[in-house]
Amino acid sequence: PEAFRRVDITAYCWAIYQVHIKNSDDENELFEYVQFITDITSQADLNRYKTCPYTFSVFKVLKLLHNQNDSFNLIYWLEKINPDLLDQKRNTSNGRTFRSRKEEYFDYATKAYLDYQDFETCIEVSKKALSSIFKFTNNSFRHNDFRIIQILFF
Numbered sequence: 001p002e003a004f005r006r007v008d009i010t011a012y013c014w015a016i017y018q019v020h021i022k023n024s025d026d027e028n029e030l031f032e033y034v035q036f037i038t039d040i041t042s043q044a045d046l047n048r049y050k051t052c053p054y055t056f057s058v059f060k061v062l063k064l065l066h067n068q069n070d071s072f073n074l075i076y077w078l079e080k081i082n083p084d085l086l087d088q089k090r091n092t093s094n095g096r097t098f099r100s101r102k103e104e105y106f107d108y109a110t111k112a113y114l115d116y117q118d119f120e121t122c123i124e125v126s127k128k129a130l131s132s133i134f135k136f137t138n139n140s141f142r143h144n145d146f147r148i149i150q151i152l153f154f
Helices: 006-021 027-040 053-067 071-078 101-115 119-132 143-153
Strands: 091-093 096-098
Touching: 006 027, 006 053, 027 053, 053 071, 053 101, 071 101, 101 119
Parallel strands: none
Antiparallel strands: 091 096
């Protein structure tokens, strides 16, 4: 890897994403390849670039862990993402609007930290979400989670 330029590593990571991650049915393989990608490359700023194999790969794991309600492992993978490098671009398909990666990140993070009972981090993440996201898609921010935090700590 030291002999390759960043563009070569990025192309290699995209190939791994397409072959082993995008439609993976094998969780062990998924985690193995996403870990490999996070070891050899870094997160790109989606405000400057349209795509990033690092970000797309980690979000594949985040979605899986979120759906499994695995807050402990979700937190590990959330820490691999810098939310400041995520864009707020929402996608629309068939008349339905989908959340941006930044919204997804904060949604996953607030739920994971609340479930894990790390209330201090949950509050910090919630405040950052509220101050950095201009508009929430379909009320995606967990109002109930934030209300619980407000009751406990404000």
